[in-house]
Amino acid sequence: MSVTLARWGSFHVGGQRVLVAGQPPRQVQFAPGNPPTPVDPNGTYLVGGLYAQFMQPAPVRGAHPMLFWHGGGLTGVTWESTPDGRDGWQHFFLRQGWTTYVSDAVERGRSGWSMIPEQFGGEAVYLPAENPWPRFRFGPRMGEAFPGQQFPVEAYDNFMRQCVPRFTTTDEPTLEAYLALLDRVGPCVLVGHSQAGQFACRAAAARPGLVQAMVLVEPAAVMQPEALADVPMLLVYGDYIEGDDRWPAMRARGLAFAAAVRAAGGQAEVIDLPAAGLHGNSHMVMMDRNSDQVAALVQAWLVRQGLWG
Amino acid sequence: MSVTLARWGSFHVGGQRVLVAGQPPRQVQFAPGNPPTPVDPNGTYLVGGLYAQFMQPAPVRGAHPMLFWHGGGLTGVTWESTPDGRDGWQHFFLRQGWTTYVSDAVERGRSGWSMIPEQFGGEAVYLPAENPWPRFRFGPRMGEAFPGQQFPVEAYDNFMRQCVPRFTTTDEPTLEAYLALLDRVGPCVLVGHSQAGQFACRAAAARPGLVQAMVLVEPAAVMQPEALADVPMLLVYGDYIEGDDRWPAMRARGLAFAAAVRAAGGQAEVIDLPAAGLHGNSHMVMMDRNSDQVAALVQAWLVRQGLWG
Numbered sequence: 001m002s003v004t005l006a007r008w009g010s011f012h013v014g015g016q017r018v019l020v021a022g023q024p025p026r027q028v029q030f031a032p033g034n035p036p037t038p039v040d041p042n043g044t045y046l047v048g049g050l051y052a053q054f055m056q057p058a059p060v061r062g063a064h065p066m067l068f069w070h071g072g073g074l075t076g077v078t079w080e081s082t083p084d085g086r087d088g089w090q091h092f093f094l095r096q097g098w099t100t101y102v103s104d105a106v107e108r109g110r111s112g113w114s115m116i117p118e119q120f121g122g123e124a125v126y127l128p129a130e131n132p133w134p135r136f137r138f139g140p141r142m143g144e145a146f147p148g149q150q151f152p153v154e155a156y157d158n159f160m161r162q163c164v165p166r167f168t169t170t171d172e173p174t175l176e177a178y179l180a181l182l183d184r185v186g187p188c189v190l191v192g193h194s195q196a197g198q199f200a201c202r203a204a205a206a207r208p209g210l211v212q213a214m215v216l217v218e219p220a221a222v223m224q225p226e227a228l229a230d231v232p233m234l235l236v237y238g239d240y241i242e243g244d245d246r247w248p249a250m251r252a253r254g255l256a257f258a259a260a261v262r263a264a265g266g267q268a269e270v271i272d273l274p275a276a277g278l279h280g281n282s283h284m285v286m287m288d289r290n291s292d293q294v295a296a297l298v299q300a301w302l303v304r305q306g307l308w309g
Numbered sequence: 310m311s312v313t314l315a316r317w318g319s320f321h322v323g324g325q326r327v328l329v330a331g332q333p334p335r336q337v338q339f340a341p342g343n344p345p346t347p348v349d350p351n352g353t354y355l356v357g358g359l360y361a362q363f364m365q366p367a368p369v370r371g372a373h374p375m376l377f378w379h380g381g382g383l384t385g386v387t388w389e390s391t392p393d394g395r396d397g398w399q400h401f402f403l404r405q406g407w408t409t410y411v412s413d414a415v416e417r418g419r420s421g422w423s424m425i426p427e428q429f430g431g432e433a434v435y436l437p438a439e440n441p442w443p444r445f446r447f448g449p450r451m452g453e454a455f456p457g458q459q460f461p462v463e464a465y466d467n468f469m470r471q472c473v474p475r476f477t478t479t480d481e482p483t484l485e486a487y488l489a490l491l492d493r494v495g496p497c498v499l500v501g502h503s504q505a506g507q508f509a510c511r512a513a514a515a516r517p518g519l520v521q522a523m524v525l526v527e528p529a530a531v532m533q534p535e536a537l538a539d540v541p542m543l544l545v546y547g548d549y550i551e552g553d554d555r556w557p558a559m560r561a562r563g564l565a566f567a568a569a570v571r572a573a574g575g576q577a578e579v580i581d582l583p584a585a586g587l588h589g590n591s592h593m594v595m596m597d598r599n600s601d602q603v604a605a606l607v608q609a610w611l612v613r614q615g616l617w618g
Contacts, residue, residue, distance in 0.1 A: 002367055004313045009390035009400070012470035020437065028434050028477055034530065034559075043437025049470035051386065058311055075419050077360065081318035091318070110384050110418040112473040114435055125337050126423055128329065128352025161321035161358035164421035168337055221343065250343075 003095055006058040012111070014180030015049030016173065048170075050177035051076075051110035052103040055090075061097025063307040064187045064212050068102045069178065071194025071220070073127060073166040075109030076102040078193060082287045083159040084152035089191070089286040092295040096308070101185060105196075106174040107167045124165040129156070132163065136283035137240040137247065146240050148280035150288035159287070171198070178203045182210045189307060191215045191298075194283065197222050197254075204231050213305050215298055218283050220250060222257040229266035233258075234301045236271045236294065238281030247283075271297055312404055315367040321420070323489030324358030325482065357479075359486035360385075360419035361412040364399075370406025372616040373496045373521050377411045378487070380503025380529070382436060382475040384418030385411040387502060391596045392468040393461035398500070398595040401604040405617070410494060414505075415483040416476045435474040438465070445592035446549040446556065455549050457589035459597035468596070480507070487512045491519045498616060500524045500607075503592065506531050506563075513540050522614050524607055527592050529559060531566040538575035542567070543610045545580045545603065547590030556592075580606055 020042050027036040053076065054065070068090065070078040079090040079102050094100050107113040113124070130142045138153055139145040145153045178199050182188065190211050192200035197219020204211035205227035214233040216222065222235075235254050241247040258268035273281045273294065281288050288294070302308050329351050336345040362385065363374070377399065379387040388399040388411050403409050416422040422433070439451045447462055448454040454462045487508050491497065499520050501509035506528020513520035514536035523542040525531065531544075544563050550556040567577035582590045582603065590597050597603070611617050 002313050002315045003317075004311050006311045008312075009394075009396065010386060011390060011394065012386075012467055015470055026434070034555075037555075039434060039436065039440065041435075041437065043439040045435075045437055046466055046469045051471070053389070075421075077319060077321075077419050080362070081320060085318075085320065087318065104419070109421075110386050110413070110471070110473075112384075112418075112471065113422065114474070125335070125348060126350075126354075127348065128350065128354055130352040131348065157355055158321055160355045161324055162360070162419070162421065164419075165423070246343075246346075 001095055004058045005055055006060075007056040008054060010051060010053040010110075012049045012051050013184050014177035015046050015106075018045045018047050019043070020045060045114060047114045048106050048173035048177055049111060050103055050106055050181055051112075052101050052181055054099065054101045055094055056099040057094055057097055059097060060099055061308055062093075062099060062189065062302075063309075064189050065099040065101055065185050066093055066189045066191060067181070067185065068100065069190065069192040069196035069199060070105065071196055073125075073132070073163050075104045075162065075164055077109070077162045078284075079286060082152065082291065083155035083162070085155075086291070089291065089295050092292055093299070096299055098189070098308075101181070101188075103181060106177045107170055108164050111177075113165070113167075124167050126165040127163065129160045132160070135246075137238065137244055138282050146280070148239075149282065150280040150290050151282040151284055152287065152289060159284070175199055175202050175206075179206055182207050186210065187212050189213045189215070189302065191217070192219065193217045193286070194220045201228060204228055213302060213307055215301075216254070217285050219254055222254055225257050225260035225266070226264045228261055229264040232267045232305050233261065234269050234271065234298065236285060236298070237273060238283060238285050238288075239274050239279055240282070269301065310404055313367045314364055315369075316365040317363060319360065319362040321358040321360050322493050323486035324355050327354045327356050328352070329354060354423060356423045357415050357482035357486060358420060359412055359415055359490055360421075361410050361490055363408065363410045364403055365408040366403055366406055368406060369408055370617055371402070371408060371498065371611075372618075373498050374408040374410055374494050375402055375498045375500060376490070376494065377409065378499065378501040378505035378508060379414065380505055382434075382441070382472050384413045384471065384473055386418070386471045387593075388595060391461065391600065392464035392471070394464075395600070398600065398604050401601055402608070405608055407498075407617075410490070410497075412490060415486045416479055417473050420486075422474070422476075433474040433476050436472065438469045441469070441472065444555075446547065446553055447591050455589070457548075458591065459589040459599050460591040460593055461596065461598060468593070484508055484511055488515055491516050495519065496521050498522045498524070498611065500526070501528065502526045502595070503529045510537060513537055522611060522616055524610075525563070526594050528563055531563055534566050534569035534575070535573045537570055538573040541576045541614050542570065543578050543580065543607065545594060545607070546582060547592060547594050547597075548583050548588055549591070578610065
């Protein structure tokens with residue numbers, strides 16, 4: 001199904017200026033046949049910026065732009081075509097008439113990382129292919145899928161190709177860059193996955209009135225429920241959680257968070273996909289074979305919030 | 310001006326499988342509030358893949374998809390919105406009816422880098438803001454622009470935000486991934502900038518019949534003219550070259566290469582932008598204020614090749 005774009009493009013926002021001094025010069029051969037060029041690593045670096053790509057359909061039916069924030073070890077590619085080549089959530093919501101903003105978190109993807117530690121001080125972790133398979137609940141161990149698994153495990157290599165080193169010590173600059181994105185875009189609907197749960201909560205709390213609704217897909221961490229009573233939110237959890245080492249506690253924290261939001265006078269709904277009749281979802285819900293069905297549940301919730309028409 | 314997309318999406322291609330063994334385990338706290346999780350860095354890594362994003366307009370008027378390959382220290386963002394927020398070459402050619410593929414070179418942007426050197430063996434160079442300004446011929450030194458400069462120097466910080474560490478020792482896997490991209494896309498028109506000059510030449514020579522035309526924008530290196538006699542090509546050079554340290558020799562090599570292609574029976578045209586009446590172009594021609602005028606010259610050349618209608 002085709003879509004008409006009124007506008008599309010990309011930009012970087014946020015980040016900080018870092019001055020490096022006292023490092024020795026380097027000789028770099030930039031291309032075959034060229035002589036080595038002296039490179040002075042000392043100077044000014046712009047680090048911690050964030051890349052976002054937007055598409056605005058015509059006509060627009062979403063009340064606000066929809067921002068997609070990916071999880072740890074990944075980039076905005078999370079929301080694009082699935083590893084097995086189907087259309088992803090960005091396609092789904094753009095076709096529903098939402099202006100979409102797909103961003104790469106700080107130091108990941110097109111946001112650009114910086115040399116560690118000279119310019120930024122962060123630490124990166126890059127995981128082997130054996131790691132995400134059980135951690136994202138595709139199956140008990142690499143190559144063995146849970147019965148009924150909806151993740152397209154035959155395309156696991158393509159999924160691993162989109163994984164990138166993750167920084168676990170750069171939460172503050174990441175939050176700052178997300179705030180810069182919110183300030184640029186204005187009122188929005190925020191869709192956050194996994195690691196982005198904490199950034200979504202903190203950013204929405206730090207910018208009252210900007211996040212008009214929040215969809216948290218299997219958030220790894222949630223916080224500040226009292227500050228989020230004005231942000232209607234939906235939490236979505238997949239399958240295979242009971243038998244997992246980590247996810248029962250992480251989901252329990254999500255449910256307690258939702259209850260605390262409601263206790264503070266807010267609105268927090270939880271969709272447990274198996275209980276809603278959708279079985280076999282992994283942690284990568286937006287890539288699972290039934291991703292459009294889950295997206296339709298999210299869309300229906302947004303319609304009920306009066307944010308689409 | 311709006312555009313209708315029949316299809317759009319993204320994928321990764323290429324890369325290799327690398328096995329890491331004998332590294333000590335690490336304790337990683339993946340999110341605030343979560344306990345440290347042991348991470349075994351040993352295992353299988355899929356490295357050297359390449360990210361590409363495509364948009365297919367309706368109707369299509371270009372005879373083949375148009376592939377955009379960026380230069381060193383940059384990503385596919387090169388071809389998107391300009392640093393000062395104007396539409397870029399991807400917009401221009403998509404609106405002309407070309408299916409566009411914008412890719413990130415191996416280890417850059419959404420292609421994902423890998424830890425150095427455990428998984429890949431490469432070396433990264435990350436340049437301070439003071440470096441590209443004179444090297445890309447914006448002006449003699451940081452903050453001082455050449456008279457008549459077309460690069461939007463007031464948005465220089467936004468340009469630096471899109472710069473990423475570059476790998477100078479990963480040419481072979483980069484070429485391999487570009488070949489995988491060509492094999493997936495099939496017959497195409499190739500637009501390469503700066504560092505991509507060498508990859509474009511080598512890829513076109515390695516896949517006879519696939520690259521139907523080649524546009525090299527200020528190539529840093531060119532090679533294999535005898536193998537490229539069947540590939541119509543256009544070389545484009547900007548302004549301020551005479552007074553530069555490196556560019557007179559680099560352009561001279563490009564002109565000698567074009568002459569060698571012609572001597573081998575091929576077709577190689579050169580546009581010297583100042584001689585064509587377009588003054589003030591930097592190395593980042595596709596970001597300069599007159600970027601659409603330069604794109605129109607490229608489009609006219611492609612029309613003359615019978616590749617558009």
